[in-house]
Amino acid sequence: MIISSITPGGPVPKRNAQEISDGLEKAFLGEMLKYAGPQPMQGAFGGGIGEEQFSSMMTETYADALAKRLDLGLAGRIGGAA
Secondary structure (H helix, E strand, O other): OOOOOOOOOOOOOOOOHHHHHHHHHHHHHHHHHHHHOOOOOOHHHOOHHHHHHHHHHHHHHHHHHHHHHOOOOHHHHHHOOO
């Protein structure tokens, strides 16, 4: 039995503080919207099972839109300049 060594696929690209902070802000806003965002409608005008299945995607879309418009100031803290 021959065991070959595992070689790395290449260097891991470094991400800048702005990319990291944008991702963190989006994740934070997504979690906040789960609890404080739009809630599914009940009754005759509710979306039923379809609304339940796709509500997480809608929450993620709202979080992405908010993250693009808001600046929570994480880039300065991650980069060390706060």
